[in-house]
Amino acid sequence: MHLWETYHTPNTVEDAISLLTSYAGGARIIAGGTDLLIDLQYGEPTHRRQPLGALIDVTRISEMTRIEARDGWLVVGAAVTHTAVVQSALLEQAATCLVESCGVVGGPQVRNVGTLGGNVAHALPAGDGTTSLVALDAQADVARGDGRREWLPMTALFRGPGISAVDSKRDVLVAFRFKPRAEREGSAFKRIMRPQGVALPILGCAVWVRLDDRHEYYEDARICMGPVGPVPVRATTVEQALIGQRVGEGTLARAVAVAYETIEPRTSKYRATAEYRSYMVETLLRRALPLAVERARTGVAHAEGVGLG
Numbered sequence: 001m002h003l004w005e006t007y008h009t010p011n012t013v014e015d016a017i018s019l020l021t022s023y024a025g026g027a028r029i030i031a032g033g034t035d036l037l038i039d040l041q042y043g044e045p046t047h048r049r050q051p052l053g054a055l056i057d058v059t060r061i062s063e064m065t066r067i068e069a070r071d072g073w074l075v076v077g078a079a080v081t082h083t084a085v086v087q088s089a090l091l092e093q094a095a096t097c098l099v100e101s102c103g104v105v106g107g108p109q110v111r112n113v114g115t116l117g118g119n120v121a122h123a124l125p126a127g128d129g130t131t132s133l134v135a136l137d138a139q140a141d142v143a144r145g146d147g148r149r150e151w152l153p154m155t156a157l158f159r160g161p162g163i164s165a166v167d168s169k170r171d172v173l174v175a176f177r178f179k180p181r182a183e184r185e186g187s188a189f190k191r192i193m194r195p196q197g198v199a200l201p202i203l204g205c206a207v208w209v210r211l212d213d214r215h216e217y218y219e220d221a222r223i224c225m226g227p228v229g230p231v232p233v234r235a236t237t238v239e240q241a242l243i244g245q246r247v248g249e250g251t252l253a254r255a256v257a258v259a260y261e262t263i264e265p266r267t268s269k270y271r272a273t274a275e276y277r278s279y280m281v282e283t284l285l286r287r288a289l290p291l292a293v294e295r296a297r298t299g300v301a302h303a304e305g306v307g308l309g
């Protein structure tokens with residue numbers, strides 16, 4: 001059985017929106033297709049599956065495939081692939097955690113076609129790119145079917161597991177923007193994965209920190225762990241345990257204790273029990289936080305653990 005009738009490749013966001021509108025909910029955005037094609041093929045029993053009127057491919061829209069510095073922001077198009085993120089020297093220096101998270105998505109084939117926008121629009125609380133974008137306090141440029149175009153905070157994009165506030169039958173996620181790393185700032189991403197696993201982590205953790213002038217205290221911190229709930233969220237209790245405190249084992253241990261008290265991961269029958277995930281919270285914080293601090297202190301950021309592709 002075929003899964004769609006027509007395949008369009010518009011060159012502008014406006015054309016993509018017009019096409020979606022013309023199908024009145026019968027068409028859907030596609031980027032790399034690594035999530036969507038599996039959903040279309042296996043999402044519903046065969047007897048209930050209707051072919052879509054059209055797929056609207058956004059990977060030829062130039063404003064959606066660029067990585068650029070603009071007006072004090074770093075702007076990453078939603079159709080930028082994980083491989084392109086990994087290969088960007090600009091992003092490695094300015095948003096190291098994002099490069100580290102895109103660098104561990106799937107294998108090379110998935111990273112070569114899978115996009116950052118698809119990772120976010122799929123709306124899973126464990127999406128690796130999503131976890132880092134939340135820690136970077138990113139905003140998303142959303143073009144709506146009714147003609148509106150708006151920048152929204154990342155956390156406004158999620159309604160539940162797999163349920164996005166961007167309706168890919170009507171809206172287009174165009175780009176993400178965030179502030180590039182400044183002096184005394186650093187970020188890192190680490191995750192725990194099943195050894196044989198290629199899709200979605202047991203737990204991922206992205207950390208961003210800013211230190212004070214003397215590099216002795218946490219001036220600011222942002223942490224996102226996923227999945228620890230139905231939607232991606234900041235670990236604000238852990239952030240508060242860091243801000244204003246001296247960098248070192250004492251503060252790290254207190255932050256871990258707060259994390260144990262306040263972060264409640266769920267059991268997943270495919271990945272891990274809640275108890276195991278809970279233990280891994282400490283492991284990840286102890287790996288990611290000191291690395292982000294070191295990057296903030298030295299200004300040197302070489303992404304770790306990224307795959308080839």
Ligand SMILES: Cc1cc2nc3c(=O)[nH]c(=O)nc-3n(C[C@H](O)[C@H](O)[C@H](O)COP(=O)(O)OP(=O)(O)OC[C@H]3O[C@@H](n4cnc5c(N)ncnc54)[C@H](O)[C@@H]3O)c2cc1C
Binds near residue numbers: 028030035078115116
């Ligand atoms: C073998 C395998 C391993 C994987 N491993 C990982 C992993 O380790 N970590 C991880 O996080 N993910 C993983 N994934 C999931 C997936 O590859 C990523 O989430 C990827 O980023 C999805 O991007 P895509 O471009 O392929 O999205 P698509 O499949 O094209 O789209 C996904 C959804 O988003 C919508 N959409 C896409 N782009 C837009 C847009 N610009 N505007 C509006 N809606 C849009 C589509 O309509 C669809 O609903 C894996 C997948 C596979 C098949």
